[in-house]
Amino acid sequence: MASFKFNNVYIKDDFTVAGPLEKEGQIRKFDLSMDDYYYGEKTFIDAEIKMQRTVIDNLLYRNKNVKKIDFIIGGDLSNQITITNFAVKNFSIPFLGVYSACASFVEGMLIASQFIESGASKNILCITSSHNLNAERQFRFPIEYGAPKAKTTTFTATGAVGTIITNEVSSMRVESGTFGTIQDYNQKDAAHMGAVMTPAAVSVLMDHLQDLKRNVDYYDLILTGDLGSIGTDILKEFLKINYGVKLKNHIDAGCEIFLPSQDVYSGSSGPVTLPLVLFNKILKNKKYKKILLIATGSLHSKDTTNQKKTIPSIAHAVSLEVLS
Amino acid sequence: MNKDEYKKLVDGLTPKENKSKNAIIAFLVGGLVGLLAELIAVLIMKWFGISRIEAYQWTCLIVILLACAFTAIGFFDNWVTKAKAGLILPTTGFAHSVMSAALDYKRDGFITGIGANVFKLAGSVILYGIISAFFFAIIGVVIYG
Known part of the structure; x- marks a missing residue:
């Protein structure tokens, strides 16, 4: 575990x-x-x-x-x-x-x-x-x-x-977390990271919920990293078909940084996407108490994609609790 | 869900690229580049009184120079993005690919940076251009003597 x-x-x-x-x-x-x-x-x-x-x-x-x-x-x-x-x-x-x-x-x-x-x-x-x-x-x-x-x-x-x-008490607590396993669903398109990374997000979410015996509704918000708008659609559909889970309390950080007029295609990516949205938007709004962060990463290099290898992905989850 | 089912799910939710629209844009922009080049060639012929063949060679150089200059100044990449393949296929695309790679590696040194990477994108065009020219020349000789 x-x-x-x-x-x-x-x-x-x-x-x-x-x-x-x-x-x-x-x-x-x-x-x-x-x-x-x-x-x-x-x-x-x-x-x-x-x-x-x-x-x-x-x-x-x-x-x-x-x-x-x-x-x-x-x-x-x-x-x-x-x-x-x-x-x-x-x-x-x-x-x-x-x-x-x-x-x-x-x-x-x-x-x-x-x-x-x-x-x-x-x-x-x-x-x-x-x-x-x-x-x-x-x-x-x-x-x-x-x-x-x-x-x-x-x-x-x-x-x-x-x-x-x-370890000093503050208004925000790191409550729990889960390390994800690497997933590979045969995706080869480095220009379609949403499709590459969704299985990793689903896997770590299900592991987390199962290990801690929780329901998806336990969280006020599930904040995924950088799946983008198309990745979000895939995530929701994947969860519905495979686990019968309907994801209502979900935001993807990739869709929260740029405006549609900024021409960023499917949304934002990069390791900074999730913390940028978390610290500057989600936590400032003070709307959510229990937040599950799921950051997703695509584990490829230019060489592996040029050699037509599949792209594995990983996701890690951290649960935050806003105390006051 | 197995990998094939996942592929179907992904394909179903992935928006289709508007290929015909892209092709029309590329056709029009590419044609416009050709038209401008022809205009330059005609003007050169008129002003300097040189032959059509020589004028085309000068035109080619001018178009390359312009594309390189636009890339170096920094706005040509936006044009390329909007014009789809329209600016990549003509000589402008070749010049632009060489120039953009050179700019990318200018800090990595003349030999290990610019020298090693300048044909990063254009290298394929040169290599396969020469190979296909060789074979087309053979075919030409066999058919036309």
């Missing part, structure tokens, strides 16, 4: 740096936002590193009373998660790098929660980021090429989000 219950894990603070297109979308208020994709640097890689550094800097500054950050857990989409490695290197804080593509942040939260629950650590900083143009360059075509895209394509969000997980 890969589900865990936590009694003593809380979220203390969060900080967001959002990209130029993101701040003109559905959520207009962020801690900081960028005017352009360079963020005052010479390359997009440096820009993304600076985004993560800004988040860590601000979190450390705002939480000066925290004696010690025990370690940082983070990951991003770049090869060998170099962005996070470079961003963290100057802080002299122990670092644990994680990669589950777009599920990296929730994976990090779950690992951090386990360390805190066990008493081994007191404060852990979790971080993730994605940068549209770094992702374009790595996974798709050269940035300036502008290849026409299919309607199923998702648009990698630009931003960096960090949070501090702690």
Whole structure:
């Protein structure tokens, strides 16, 4: 069983740096936002590193009373998660790098929660980021090429989000979580991530509910990561056909960042999508008490898709409780 | 649900691409590029009093230069996205693919960056262009002597 219950894990603070297109979308208020994709640097890689550094800097500054950050857990989409490695290197804080593509942040939260629950650590900083143009360059075509895209394509969000997980009581509790298993449903289209990742989301949702003996209605909100609008349709249909579950209390973070007029095809993707929506929209609304986060990641590289291999996917789930 | 059933579910919920609309856009834009090039060729012939063959060669260079310049300035990718295949198929597409790859790798060094990656997208066009030219030349020789 890969589900865990936590009694003593809380979220203390969060900080967001959002990209130029993101701040003109559905959520207009962020801690900081960028005017352009360079963020005052010479390359997009440096820009993304600076985004993560800004988040860590601000979190450390705002939480000066925290004696010690025990370690940082983070990951991003770049090869060998170099962005996070470079961003963290100057802080002299122990670092644990994680990669589950777009599920990296929730994976990090779950690992951090386990360390805190066990008493081994007191404060852990979790971080993730994605940068549209770094992702374009790595996974798709050269940035300036502008290849026409299919309607199923998702648009990698630009931003960096960090949070501090702690054992100090706060208004938001990490209640439980489930590590997902890798799913492979023979999908080969990297331009249709919704279809690739839905089975992983379904699998971890069902595991979570079964392990903790809960019903899907137990949660006020199920927030999936970046399935996009088409992925959401597939998810709902999949659950209805296979498990007879009707998903009413569901929002996909991929559909919550951009406006339809921003021409982002099927919605937003990237590891930053879910925390961006969670911390800047869902939790600010104060509408939901019990929230289940399901972040989904597509585990492919450009080489495996070029070699026509199927795309496996993974999802991890974390349950949050808003206390006040 | 097995993998085949899942594929059916996905196919049923995936919106169809509007292929005929894309084809018409590409046809019109591609044709427009051709028309503009022809106009340039005619003007060059008139102004400089050179032969049609020479004028076409100059036109080709001008179109390539324009596409590269537009890519470098930064708005050609938006045109390419909107024009579907209309700007990718003419020489503009070749120039654009080379230029965009070069821009992408300019920070990675002249040899390991630009040199190694400049034909990332255009390499296939060059390789298979040369191979097919070779075979078409043989066919041409066999048929027409």
